[in-house]
Amino acid sequence: MFALIQAAGEVGDVIPPRQRLVAILVSILILLGVLELVRQRKLREEYSALWVLTALGLLVLALNYRILVWLTHLIGAALPTSTLFFGGLIFLMLLALQFSVRLSRLTYRSRSLTRRVALLEEELRELKRRIPDEEDMLEDDGRP
Amino acid sequence: MPSGTSPAKLDSELSTKPSRVLILIPAMNEEQSLPEVFEALVKQFPPKDILLVDDGSSDRTPEIAASYGCKVVSHIHNLGYGSTLLTGYHYALLHDYDYVVQVDGDGQHPPALIPRLLQPVIQGDCDVAIGSRYLEGKSPTGWLRRLGALPLSLVASLWIGSKITDPTSGFQALSKKAILELCTDGFPDDYPDIDVLIHLHRKDIRIREIPVVMKPRVHGQTMHGGWKALYYYYRMAVCLLLMPIRRNSPYRRQRPMDDHPLDKGSLRGLYS
Numbered sequence: 001m002f003a004l005i006q007a008a009g010e011v012g013d014v015i016p017p018r019q020r021l022v023a024i025l026v027s028i029l030i031l032l033g034v035l036e037l038v039r040q041r042k043l044r045e046e047y048s049a050l051w052v053l054t055a056l057g058l059l060v061l062a063l064n065y066r067i068l069v070w071l072t073h074l075i076g077a078a079l080p081t082s083t084l085f086f087g088g089l090i091f092l093m094l095l096a097l098q099f100s101v102r103l104s105r106l107t108y109r110s111r112s113l114t115r116r117v118a119l120l121e122e123e124l125r126e127l128k129r130r131i132p133d134e135e136d137m138l139e140d141d142g143r144p
Numbered sequence: 145m146p147s148g149t150s151p152a153k154l155d156s157e158l159s160t161k162p163s164r165v166l167i168l169i170p171a172m173n174e175e176q177s178l179p180e181v182f183e184a185l186v187k188q189f190p191p192k193d194i195l196l197v198d199d200g201s202s203d204r205t206p207e208i209a210a211s212y213g214c215k216v217v218s219h220i221h222n223l224g225y226g227s228t229l230l231t232g233y234h235y236a237l238l239h240d241y242d243y244v245v246q247v248d249g250d251g252q253h254p255p256a257l258i259p260r261l262l263q264p265v266i267q268g269d270c271d272v273a274i275g276s277r278y279l280e281g282k283s284p285t286g287w288l289r290r291l292g293a294l295p296l297s298l299v300a301s302l303w304i305g306s307k308i309t310d311p312t313s314g315f316q317a318l319s320k321k322a323i324l325e326l327c328t329d330g331f332p333d334d335y336p337d338i339d340v341l342i343h344l345h346r347k348d349i350r351i352r353e354i355p356v357v358m359k360p361r362v363h364g365q366t367m368h369g370g371w372k373a374l375y376y377y378y379r380m381a382v383c384l385l386l387m388p389i390r391r392n393s394p395y396r397r398q399r400p401m402d403d404h405p406l407d408k409g410s411l412r413g414l415y416s
């Protein structure tokens with residue numbers, strides 16, 4: 001890997017073809033994998049969006065390498081490769097943040113559910129205590 | 145105690161039917177301390193007006209309350225002090241109580257002092273009466289604990305504009321007005337602290353401290369220990385800093401409940 005990066009450095013803005021191929025393959029694999037998970041209903045659509053976006057972004061960058069060079073200059077990175085890594089890092093952070101937000105919501109919901117269940121259980125117990133015994137009712141009904 | 149109070153009025157208020165005062169006991173694994181608490185409570189209040197909220201205890205906490213004929217609501221897992229209170233507040237609203245008195249299940253709050261807390265609330269002198277163990281320094285408390293609470297009470301006192309010495313005291317009497325306020329806005333459902341007091345104050349809920357004596361903990365475990373205390377301070381800092389700009393904060397225009405993702409699970413649907 002290190003050798004590859006060095007090689008890229010030597011040729012300046014040119015991405016080595018092998019690296020490019022790897023990037024294309026990886027992004028296609030991610031894309032297919034994510035879609036497959038959605039197909040199997042193991043991943044909800046809402047959570048797939050960030051993944052698909054990133055895979056597409058990676059694909060575009062790998063295919064059209066002028067955009068990558070332009071981006072590299074924009075963020076002031078030395079190598080196009082670092083731009084890819086940097087992008088990956090940002091993506092992971094965004095994903096983690098998204099998870100934290102979802103977790104907070106889930107936490108809130110499970111907690112209020114627990115409270116609600118507790119209250120309902122008490123009410124149910126109270127109601128059961130108040131209605132006459134089931135057997136008594138059956139006895140009443142059974143008499144002609 | 146405030147002047148011009150007539151014990152006769154208090155007595156008649158307390159004995160009016162249907163009952164208007166709910167005793168709320170938050171408890172988590174307190175089977176050793178509870179019998180003493182209940183013995184004292186059932187002498188003063190009918191058991192049907194005493195509610196134990198069991199916060200996912202693994203011991204016989206709920207059974208003990210039931211054995212005294214008291215009401216029991218059980219969380220299926222541990223949610224923490226704030227949620228335990230919240231469940232009790234919801235219960236109080238559901239059953240149309242006018243006042244709530246919180247008494248910790250660890251036996252530190254003397255039930256004999258309940259009337260002292262209730263009196264100013266029932267008479268309309270305030271909406272929240274907090275039993276403070278520092279107003280008259282007779283309660284044996286650790287100096288570390290006191291030192292830790294000092295910055296909090298300082299901030300609260302300055303913000304609210306009246307002296308708050310024991311903001312984290314769980315020994316409180318509350319009016320329905322205060323309870324409603326606590327139930328409809330994002331009440332901290334983990335560890336309520338001075339942010340709640342500031343919120344209430346901002347919403348024109350009158351808070352007053354009443355001197356009480358608390359006993360040291362004999363059985364069980366404190367919830368303020370170790371690293372949690374650090375987190376506690378962090379949470380307080382974030383809450384207070386964001387208070388003026390936070391969504392649904394009392395310092396901002398209130399959004400209707402439906403708009404707020406946090407409020408979906410709160411009261412709606414329970415009362416209709």
Ligand SMILES: Nc1nc2c(ncn2[C@@H]2O[C@H](COP(=O)(O)OP(=O)(O)OP(=O)(O)O)[C@@H](O)[C@H]2O)c(=O)[nH]1
Pocket residue numbers: 170171172173174199222223224225228247248249250252312314361365366367368
């Ligand atoms: N420890 C603990 N107590 C809980 C929890 N939920 C509710 N409680 C109850 O909340 C009450 C107060 O807890 P304490 O740990 O005594 O808090 P404290 O009185 O402020 O602190 P101490 O002065 O150390 O006793 C007790 O009646 C507990 O049973 C929880 O998750 N953990």
Ligand SMILES: [Mg+2]
Pocket residue numbers: 248250252361
């Ligand atoms: Mg205690």
